[in-house]
Amino acid sequence: MFDFDHGSIVAFSKSFGLFYLIALSIGVLIYVYWPSNKQRFEDAARNIIHDEDKPCR
């Protein structure tokens, strides 16, 4: 039976970040290097260079 004493809370505090941060890193890397996203990123970087005052919504 899991015991919610000080020791177990400290153990949880010390370790949960390891798992969620690694999971987050993997997720970000997959998103960034997903082949079909390449074009979208290149467009995003290029599109801001022009059109200071183009008609907007």
Added chain:
Amino acid sequence: MVTQLTQNERFLGLIILIALGCLGLVMAAAGQHDPIGMHGWLVVVCSIVMIFVLANGYFAPEPSEARLEHYYDDPSKVGIVVAMLWAIFGMFIGDWVAWQLVYPDLTFDAAWSSFGRIRPAHTTGVIFGFGGNALIATSFHVLQRTTRARLPDQLSPWFVLLGYNLFCLIAISGYFMGITQSKEYAEPEWYADIWLVIVWVTYFLIYLRTLARRREPHIYVANWYYMAFILVVAILHIVNNLAMPIAWNQAKSYSAFSGVQDAMTQWWYGHNAVAFFLTAGFLGMMYYYMPKRAGRPIFSYRLSIISFWGITFMYMWAGSHHLHYTALPHWVQTLGMTFSVMLLVPSWASATNALLTLNGAWHKVRDDATLRFMMMAAIFYGLSTFEGSFMAIRAVNSLSHYTDWTVGHVHAGALGWVALITFGSIYAVVPWLWKQPRMYSPKLIEWHFWLAMAGTLIYVFAMWNSGVIQGLMWRTYNESGTLSYSFIDSLVAMHPYYFARAFGGLLFLLGAIIGFYNVLMTIRMAANVETGDEAVIGNPAAAGE
């Protein structure tokens, strides 16, 4: 500007101002035996002034529908001018503080001008007054351009900008009166904090509402940084300021935290204020204005996303490095230290990304002081994040903590990174906003650049020297095992460095004043074009563009 508001917006604005004025009256009446009463009067005065401004164009006809085909930039314009005013005020107070450390008589024997009161007036003036207004002004500009959507309405941006400045006024006037909750960078008391929450949530909602209307399918990375800045600052501000006022008509309150929990909460707040106010927001600025000004897309968009997530998620853990060798559990200190060292990776990824964006455009950097401001900002960003990671290591911290080295580090970041990227962005955006081919005087931008560079270098080198000397003097023992130097010995050793620091700060302040003049003259150029008087414009094809 008022005539640009719809009649409905003018009416709503009037209602808000009347409500605010009444609230101020209640504060003034209920708190007449407490400093909060003075703040009540301040709120009343600010509301009345704004009601007069509004009344000036209140009965003007409805603005034309054509305005909806353009972005809404009036709040950005006002925000930039206000940011420059705060820069001059905050840097003036800062330099005064610096001279006080050289000549202690410069307090002039008054309570309001003592070090403990004007030092927070300096930090709040430059961080929240200058930095905050620059962030709000540029974020509205960047948000509309990158999403190709107009701000959702014209009233809420004014509420955010003006409400935020009311917060800054309450904060700083409070310090002079002796009001503080003694939390560094979170000194304002509970009522100012509640007001800021209302303003800040409105700010975040403007962002979300504009994003919901966006035409550009992908949300550009600068907006991610601005949003992280807004969202996380809200979280930090609310948690760290949880407090119970001693009475509803008194300024004084007690924090919900005490002891080491209080220290940890405060430095979780304090370090993330550096991370999300002074880093994430200004990275948003950099990722838009630098590629725009250089005319080159960001070197690696992918890298900018990776460093975004690295910076946002690792900074959250780094705060405990402010509490080495304290009652905080050892493992928490070590955790903060480890994350601080790891932070170097995403930080340098951003700095490298910025510099590689300029690679191939070095001739532009040479000729254009505006772009040079941004380049030096990226270099100082790289330098101070390296220094920060280094100082967070426990053994290094044992030497650096509580010394002027920390002050030097902070200013390498604040002057070298935050202020330089802001000035660079302002010089880029002012001609765009006021539809001018360039700033009034490229030569004055050069002057500002070199004054800022000289000031920063003098400041930082003085504080590095003084900090290391101080740290070493505090830990030098003689043969009998007692300290070799008294505290006053270390003060005498600091004196020349304090003089140098105050001089460096003065140069930086002069640069900011020149910058303000240049901005004002550019606005005048625009006004003269509107009235058909072209004489002041000079030669638009001059160098610097």
